[in-house]
Amino acid sequence: MRPFATLALLAAPILLAAASAPVPPAGASADAALANARSEAAAAANKLKSLEAAAAKAGDEAARLGAEQAAAAAAIDEAEAKISESDASLRLAQSQVALAERRLASRRAPLAALLAGLATMGRQPPLLVLADHGSVDEMVRVKALLDTTMPVIERRSAALKTELAERRRLASDADAARAELARSRDLLMLRKQQFAELEGKTAKRAASLAGEAFGVGDRVLASGEALEAAGSEAAARQAARSTAAAVAMLDFAPARPMRGDSALPPSDFAYSLPASGAVIDGLGSVDRAGIVSRGLRLDTGRGAEITVPADGKVVFAAPFRGQDGIVIIDHGRGWTSLLLGVASDRPRGTRVRRGEILGRALGPIGVELRRDGVPISPAFIAASSVPLSNGGNSR
Structure with a gap:
């Protein structure tokens, strides 16, 4: 037999052993890669669900804070309306106080004139008054007038003083109410600012969660692609193993004809x-x-x-x-x-x-x-x- 045929016979056991030998552990690594890809895809999908739920919760919180902010704004509007009402009441009370003071002054005018006349008469020397017969008669009439009008003037003056004190008390109460409403307005403005800050933080948190969810979605897609690639590689390796097993069962090809x-x-x-x-x-x-x-x-x-x-x-x-x-x-x-x-x-x-x-x-x-x-x-x-x-x- 020619050297080529001899070489073929010597190499036959080696080729048969190589064809029937176990496949190298590359297939095991492919199976491990497939399992890892499936695990990563499942973990990414679970994380995506949790992030979507957190993002929805953050959106609900932002809506609730927005409603509270609207309520605070309505309370501010109500406080401003009360402040306007208090201002109008204060101006009315001040005008009533001024009117009462003018009325008191007009009612005190006759008494003041009478007292002035008495004071003038009191400054005259007694001998001059006795010498002037008309002055004595006038003095008697003035005294009689005083005895008659003084009680009336005193009662009216007391009533005016009471009314004036009531008007001043109302004005003081209006000032106090105005100050209290101003403080309430400042407090409500502060609450509105706090709600706005909370709403901004919540909106940022929701946007961050949404962005992270999109990122996880991309990773889910990448994991899916890796899973598909690992599956294809595993299928290819399985086909290669099947082909190798089939080749191991075949007979040797005839030697190449030579010229x-x-x-x-x-x-x-x-x-x-x-x-x-x-x-x-x-x-x-x-x-x-x-x-x-x-x-x-x-x-x-x-x-x-x-x-x-x-x-x-x-x-x-x-x-x-x-x-x-x-x-x-x-x-x-x-x-x-x-x-x-x-x-x-x-x-x-x-x-x-x-x-x-x-x-x-x-x-x-x-x-x-x-x-x-x-x-x-x-x-x-x-x-x-x-x-x-x-x-x-x-x-």
Whole structure:
């Protein structure tokens, strides 16, 4: 047996052990990350609910303080109305006091004139009064008048004094009431200021809680995204474990046929990759979205030359859905090639041969090969085909 076959037999136990060996603990870490993401999402959701409840409570408190402030303002308006009433009562009392004083003065005027006359007569010398017979008669009449009017004047004066004292008392009470209402007004203004400050603090607290709730909501969304990513990663790792287990149950692939080896004849389907470039994804690989690749993805630059992979007929060459360029070639006997990201001017029905220029790459291209609808690795078929330089065009 050739050295290659010997090497394959020696490596068989190692490959089988590697395929059936337990998967590294990366899956366990993914499961732990998924559990942590779920725990963080639940904690963030609970915190969001508590913050929303606190924000609603703060809003109710602000409304209550606003109602109390409105009541305080109404009380202030009532106090101002009472102050205005007291001012009017005070002015009325002062005018009544002034009127009473004028009435008292007018009623005292006759008594004052009489007393003045008596005082004048009292200053005259007694001999002059006796010499003047008219003065004696006048003095007698004045004394009689005084004896008659003095009691009346005294009663009226006493009544006026009582009325004047009552008016002054009312004025004093009005002054006291006005001072008390002024103090009440100052107190109510202070309460209004305090309520305004409390309302401002409560509104700020409610806004702060609302902002914090929005922040927690963002964290909930981030936790949800992390949970989704962790779930996708866990699903991908589970798929990888399943694939590894399935591969472990498969038989070994036959050795690659080599030129000059009559025991391993080359494949009867001449196929080559349409471009040279690094392989980004292979057949069966799973991307982050969980989509399984059905072919190869080559890292070709935009404008790179694309050749025909095998003889056949162009059945489609145009943009389709999300792809800017798709080329489908029917090779016959159930073989079909699908090239993604390729722009070609070959019309439908054109016969093409392996190695001919098909078009240009629009960026990284995808190469899918199927036989009777079943995806097959293009790289494997190309590796088992006769090289183009050794007569591939003639096949």
